Amino acid sequence: MTVEQGYDEKLARILRIAAEVFAEKGYHQASIRDISRATGVSLSGLYYYFKSKEELLFLIQEHCFQTVLSNLEVLLDEVDDPHRKLRLLVENHLRFFVNNMAEMKVLSHEADSLSGEYRRRVNDMKKGYSQVCVEILDQLRPADSPIDTRVATFALFGMMNWIYNWYRPERDIPVEELAADMSHLFLRGFMEADVADLPPGAAEAAPGESRPSIWRR
């Protein structure tokens, strides 16, 4: 093992355990002391890898997006068919996050906890990633599709990212089937979303609020 591999593996382990601590306690309530206790690495050992709790949160987020994006780049290399590309994107995303659900919860709940340069860099990675998806959808989109691309992109990410709230590998279908179901649900919907052939009930808007609500309208 080279020195650099040793560094990477030790950091990867710290990031993984820290993500579990943040997912469990919440970023703001968790302390570096909690991370030290959970990892068995001393405080000074931890500060060798990052200067602050915020940098640690940044490293977790950066590492997730870098891994997902670089795996996706390898998978999409030399693939031309946009259906295939979308399937690979869905499978890559789900495969990574099913195995890293604590990270998914942290990415979702702590998106606003980063500030300044850290936040800018994570946002750039997110934009880059959704742009890959938007480009695939633009290639797939039927000329007469009524679906807004931004809605379609975030509908797909919402469908996938929500799994941290319900998917349990031990009770649910395996990740390959999950990816197949979500790809089919989405692709079919996106490719054939033609209002005209939906049953009338499905196409008509609901009547406005059916009765006054004391909640906000």
Next chain:
Amino acid sequence: MTVEQGYDEKLARILRIAAEVFAEKGYHQASIRDISRATGVSLSGLYYYFKSKEELLFLIQEHCFQTVLSNLEVLLDEVDDPHRKLRLLVENHLRFFVNNMAEMKVLSHEADSLSGEYRRRVNDMKKGYSQVCVEILDQLRPADSPIDTRVATFALFGMMNWIYNWYRPERDIPVEELAADMSHLFLRGFMEADVADLPPGAAEAAPGESRPSIWRR
């Protein structure tokens, strides 16, 4: 205005503002003092409505589910067509949460912050709500559909609930169009998700991880 209406309206206003405070600062970091400052209601005035911060969080969550569920019940009354029912469910959900995005963030991020009886009661409401969706999907499901109902249900809720991360009423399409796009995306996908007629690239699974990752497999 009756006494009860006055009570309800004042409480509704407190819950709405408290949801904004929790969405902004996080439940654990926000204090009842913050809620008092934001609402302009004294601490003793607030404790007239709830005994603890946890009860306040419960009331917010309960109020959301009660409103969404009772609005849905009115909308679905005497509707038989399951396509129509699904469209109404999507529109009801999106219409409420587009107008109550702080609540959506709180429901999502603070699901684990309730304990004991509060948690049990909210979980029962959530189960009741997803059960309404499951029953509609069971009516819609083509006999040969390969899609798992639990996956379909949570794919739909994920698609809808994720909007608090990206949807901005001032820059995005109106909520009616959002509901139309999501209903179409989902309904088409769910009704016609037949693996056999998807292009081969979309149906085949991706090769396993394409290279070793220092992240968890």
